[in-house]
Amino acid sequence: MQKVLIFGATSAIAQAVARSMVARGCDVFAVGRDQRKLDALVADLRVRGGPGRTIGFACADLDRLEGHEALYAQAKGALGSIDVVLIAHGTLPDQRACEASSEALLAAMHTNATSAIVLASLAAAQVVDGGTIAAIGSVAGDRGRQSNYVYGAAKGMLALFLQGLRNRLAGRGVQVLTIKPGFVDTPMTAAFERKGPLWATPERVAAGIVRAIDRRRDVVYLPWFWGPIMLVIKHIPERVFKRLSL
Numbered sequence: 001m002q003k004v005l006i007f008g009a010t011s012a013i014a015q016a017v018a019r020s021m022v023a024r025g026c027d028v029f030a031v032g033r034d035q036r037k038l039d040a041l042v043a044d045l046r047v048r049g050g051p052g053r054t055i056g057f058a059c060a061d062l063d064r065l066e067g068h069e070a071l072y073a074q075a076k077g078a079l080g081s082i083d084v085v086l087i088a089h090g091t092l093p094d095q096r097a098c099e100a101s102s103e104a105l106l107a108a109m110h111t112n113a114t115s116a117i118v119l120a121s122l123a124a125a126q127v128v129d130g131g132t133i134a135a136i137g138s139v140a141g142d143r144g145r146q147s148n149y150v151y152g153a154a155k156g157m158l159a160l161f162l163q164g165l166r167n168r169l170a171g172r173g174v175q176v177l178t179i180k181p182g183f184v185d186t187p188m189t190a191a192f193e194r195k196g197p198l199w200a201t202p203e204r205v206a207a208g209i210v211r212a213i214d215r216r217r218d219v220v221y222l223p224w225f226w227g228p229i230m231l232v233i234k235h236i237p238e239r240v241f242k243r244l245s246l
């Protein structure tokens with residue numbers, strides 16, 4: 001039985017992962033910022049898990065880096081050991097606001113990059129040998145575009161950090177998984193027109209995350225078609241790319 005710790009557990013994608021993990025018999029420790037959403041998630045997971053299943057939780061703002069170690073200690077206290085860590089929290093910053101305000105820029109980088117990499121770094125000492133550290137990046141992290149390069153840069157930093165961590169932990173058999181979703185219909189994208197073949201449900205992306213953990217993947221694009229799309233986008237020469245309205 002796997003013991004799973006999820007940061008940003010109230011995210012739509014993470015909730016779907018948590019439900020799937022509980023359905024396959026895992027114990028789950030959920031860390032979320034919004035107590036009301038966390039209570040609803042934990043109640044739901046406890047019903048799904050039934051008696052004998054451990055569903056622990058902690059309410060925390062993950063921007064507060066000084067609280068991260070205590071969260072791992074709490075999770076370990078509840079679960080006994082940690083097989084899988086999923087880092088899922090994030091924000092979609094207003095690009096224009098970040099261009100106008102250094103404060104907004106740093107806040108976006110802090111939540112999407114610094115906070116996530118500090119949690120991933122600490123995970124190295126917490127997860128069992130052969131375990132998994134997974135974090136949700138984004139296809140936006142593959143190339144800087146004028147419409148969202150602050151978010152993209154943060155996710156790109158996370159991806160590069162995970163690449164190094166993967167290299168460091170390979171000898172211990174720890175899987176370090178970089179998850180790169182495309183457009184997902186969640187509260188984060190509520191302001192978008194969410195129709196069309198490129199949009200996926202959080203359940204579809206969650207199923208892909210669980211499958212990628214099972215298959216010990218290093219990097220996964222979700223849904224799969226974002227892999228070829230980003231391959232093309234990454235190979236457009238910079239002298240052409242810089243003139244595109246993307």
Ligand SMILES: NC(=O)c1ccc[n+]([C@@H]2O[C@H](COP(=O)([O-])OP(=O)(O)OC[C@H]3O[C@@H](n4cnc5c(N)ncnc54)[C@H](OP(=O)(O)O)[C@@H]3O)[C@@H](O)[C@H]2O)c1
Pocket residue numbers: 008009010011012013014032033034037060061062063064088089090091092111136137138139180181182183184185186187188189202
């Ligand atoms: N939706 C997409 O199209 C898409 C595409 C690529 C990647 N992603 C990534 O997927 C992940 C999950 O996002 P989602 O789409 O599921 O959106 P979501 O439902 O809006 O989830 C975002 C979650 O992050 C949490 N969060 C933000 N800042 C936090 C903080 N300082 N401390 C603790 N929790 C914090 C939010 O908590 P509250 O509930 O308290 O606000 C929320 O639960 C994110 O990393 C996102 O960047 C999403």
